[in-house]
Amino acid sequence: xxxxxxxxxxxxxxxxxxxxxxxxxxxxxxxxxxxxxxxxxxxxxxxxxxxxxxxxxxxxxxxxxxxxxxxxxxxxxxxxxxxxxxxxxxxxxxxxxxxxxxxxxxxxxxxxxxxxxxxxxxxxxxxxxxxxxxxxxxxxxxxxxxxxxxxxxxxxxxxxxxxxxxxxxxxxxxxxxxxxxxxxxxxxxxxxxxxxxxxxxxxxxxxxxxxxxxxxxxxxxxxxxxxxxxxxxxxxxxxxxxxxxxxxxxxxxxxxxxxxxxxxxxxxxxxxxxxxxxxxxxxxxxxxxxxxxxxxxxxxxxxxxxxxxxxxxxxxxxxxxxxxxxxxxxxxxxxxxxxxxxxxxxxxxxxxxxxxxxxxxxxxxxxxxxxxxxxxxxxxxxxxxxxxxxxxxxxxxxxxxxxxxxxxxxxxxxxxxxxxxxxxxxxxxxxxxxxxxxxxxxxxxxxxxxxxxxxxxxxxxxxxxxxxxxxx
Amino acid sequence: xxxxxxxxxxxxxxxxxxxxxxxxxxxxxxxxxxxxxxxxxxxxxxxxxxxxxxxxxxxxxxxxxxxxxxxxxxxxxxxxxxxxxxxxxxxxxxxxxxxxxxxxxxxxxxxxxxxxxxxxxxxxxxxxxxxxxxxxxxxxxxxxxxxxxxxxxxxxxxxxxxxxxxxxxxxxxxxx
Numbered sequence: 340x341x342x343x344x345x346x347x348x349x350x351x352x353x354x355x356x357x358x359x360x361x362x363x364x365x366x367x368x369x370x371x372x373x374x375x376x377x378x379x380x381x382x383x384x385x386x387x388x389x390x391x392x393x394x395x396x397x398x399x400x401x402x403x404x405x406x407x408x409x410x411x412x413x414x415x416x417x418x419x420x421x422x423x424x425x426x427x428x429x430x431x432x433x434x435x436x437x438x439x440x441x442x443x444x445x446x447x448x449x450x451x452x453x454x455x456x457x458x459x460x461x462x463x464x465x466x467x468x469x470x471x472x473x474x475x476x477x478x479x480x481x482x483x484x485x486x487x488x489x490x491x492x493x494x495x496x497x498x499x500x501x502x503x504x505x506x507x508x509x510x511x512x513x514x515x516x517x518x519x520x521x522x523x524x525x526x527x528x529x530x531x532x533x534x535x536x537x538x539x540x541x542x543x544x545x546x547x548x549x550x551x552x553x554x555x556x557x558x559x560x561x562x563x564x565x566x567x568x569x570x571x572x573x574x575x576x577x578x579x580x581x582x583x584x585x586x587x588x589x590x591x592x593x594x595x596x597x598x599x600x601x602x603x604x605x606x607x608x609x610x611x612x613x614x615x616x617x618x619x620x621x622x623x624x625x626x627x628x629x630x631x632x633x634x635x636x637x638x639x640x641x642x643x644x645x646x647x648x649x650x651x652x653x654x655x656x657x658x659x660x661x662x663x664x665x666x667x668x669x670x671x672x673x674x675x676x677x678x679x680x681x682x683x684x685x686x687x688x689x690x691x692x693x694x695x696x697x698x699x700x701x702x703x704x705x706x707x708x709x710x711x712x713x714x715x716x717x718x719x720x721x722x723x724x725x726x727x728x729x730x731x732x733x734x735x736x737x738x739x740x741x742x743x744x745x746x747x748x749x750x751x752x753x754x755x756x757x758x759x760x761x762x763x764x765x766x767x768x769x770x771x772x773x774x775x776x777x778x779x780x781x782x783x784x785x786x787x788x789x790x791x792x793x794x795x796x797x798x799x800x801x802x803x804x805x806x807x808x809x810x811x
Numbered sequence: 812x813x814x815x816x817x818x819x820x821x822x823x824x825x826x827x828x829x830x831x832x833x834x835x836x837x838x839x840x841x842x843x844x845x846x847x848x849x850x851x852x853x854x855x856x857x858x859x860x861x862x863x864x865x866x867x868x869x870x871x872x873x874x875x876x877x878x879x880x881x882x883x884x885x886x887x888x889x890x891x892x893x894x895x896x897x898x899x900x901x902x903x904x905x906x907x908x909x910x911x912x913x914x915x916x917x918x919x920x921x922x923x924x925x926x927x928x929x930x931x932x933x934x935x936x937x938x939x940x941x942x943x944x945x946x947x948x949x950x951x952x953x954x955x956x957x958x959x960x961x962x963x964x965x966x967x968x969x970x971x972x973x974x975x976x977x978x979x980x981x982x983x984x985x986x987x
Contacts, residue, residue: 718901725845776835
């Protein structure tokens with residue numbers, strides 16, 4: 340009996356060991372694929388293409404929808420940055436989702452908003468709209484004040500109010516680069532099958548912002564922010580690019596994504612869940628496959644959205660807990676796609692990856708560490724195995740991080756200072772010695788709280804004062 | 812009450828996270844430990860919790876793992892001729908320590924024997940079986956002076972002492 344148990348435990352540890360090899364192998368593979376894909380993209384997207392769109396010959400007008408809940412610190416800078424975007428024809432729709440702070444008052448004062456009596460089509464369901472406003476200074480700025488119903492609800496209200504065929508959702512604590520919309524929406528003009536695109540999201544903390552535009556890119560100051568900057572780089576550089584390559588992109592960040600309005604309306608808009616961004620993309624895949632619609636959901640690596648990340652541990656943990664609950668909820672809701680050949684590579688590769696690596700990964704990784712301790716105490720761990728396990732679980736991950744940071748900087752040249760690059764490299768190496776496990780731990784706890792619908796609001800810093808330069 | 816409630820909520824939030832995170836740091840600690848051949852109990856900080864050697868009969872002394880100097884003293888001052896190790900042969904460090912003990916014993920002209928006992932569950936069946944073998948060994952060793960030790964000289968020697976009392980080899984109330 341004892342022998343059977345020890346055999347089982349040993350087998351289990353071998354499975355965990357293989358899991359780490361597979362995970363890090365996938366990340367390494369993804370990094371190589373990303374390199375190829377990004378090089379190809381850089382060759383096709385020239386500045387001339389972008390200028391053609393800007394000249395107004397080929398473009399599709401779009402509505403930018405900004406859901407805002409208690410965003411008094413960032414909303415003005417965000418709207419200013421959106422109004423300054425380079426795009427031939429667009430409107431900005433800010434949906435104040437029943438904020439309890441001065442979000443609405445700030446907008447009223449800053450943009451000279453006047454109340455209008457405009458009826459909206461009620462195609463997607465949402466909470467009651469209290470008032471709607473239009474700016475005297477910026478006629479393409481529309482503000483909707485509605486009762487609180489959550490981010491998905493606010494987005495649905497914004498989509499109902501949108502008048503253009505494309506809409507772009509952006510978080511109220513994020514800033515778009517001036518040509519981000521042009522670069523991201525280019526594909527909708529070039530390819531009729533494209534129904535959604537998403538760009539890179541980078542960490543705003545530490546950068547210098549002027550008049551809503553990021554004009555000096557610096558590494559964040561706080562260590563928690565630096566770790567997140569590394570995570571974002573790795574996630575977007577290798578993860579999203581590779582899934583795009585396989586045609587199985589399951590997430591377009593809620594911070595910045597462009598969608599075809601008719602397709603989103605066909606699936607009844609955003610679902611009321613804490614992971615509404617992933618859920619929308621998964622349901623779009625499902626809808627198109629079910630209805631046999633030829634479609635593409637693509638990640639574009641050059642449009643950049645700068646977002647503010649949590650600076651303190653409690654806010655960060657709340658955010659990650661919410662993301663993980665959203666991920667599980669979305670996977671559960673669309674479970675019929677799992678390993679279903681009807682859904683092609685999405686059902687056979689993308690979906691299982693998200694189930695085993697993203698959703699169950701924290702549990703498997705935690706059991707790996709826990710199992711190691713138990714086996715060590717029972718004398719099952721040899722020095723060679725300990726070395727291999729450490730190399731595969733920790734050191735390999737460190738090198739993947741380092742590779743992502745260096746390649747990202749080599750290709751996009753965002754961080755100009757060598758000090759900033761070295762700083763990020765250092766955090767990339769240190770991520771596996773505590774930070775990653777902190778996140779794994781929170782995601783593990785979130786796995787057992789997946790039924791909770793709480794949002795968990797993070798603390799925000801003011802992005803900028805209106806007249807003075809300020810470092811976030 | 813409100814304050815206590817808030818504190819209780821905070822503890823409920825922090826505690827599971829700290830516990831889970833400590834698993835990782837324990838892993839790092841053990842992974843680090845696995846690179847060391849020796850982890851001597853007579854060095855700090857373990858020396859602070861190390862037990863002391865004490866005689867349990869005219870011919871048997873029990874205590875913690877001894878270093879070379881202590882083995883020499885056991886031989887010269889107390890006339891010990893046999894070292895009985897209870898160190899486990901599963902744990903790399905304990906196995907290495909026994910190897911060192913064998914070499915030191917050879918240098919000092921002592922006999923070293925091993926009755927490895929597991930340390931996670933001291934009262935396990937396999938330990939009880941080993942104890943029987945040790946009892947048989949002690950009965951056959953006549954008047955030789957024997958030093959029985961485990962790692963810290965606390966749990967495994969206490970288990971053996973209790974077993975020897977039950978077998979009538981030593982007297983519970985024996986004083987030096």
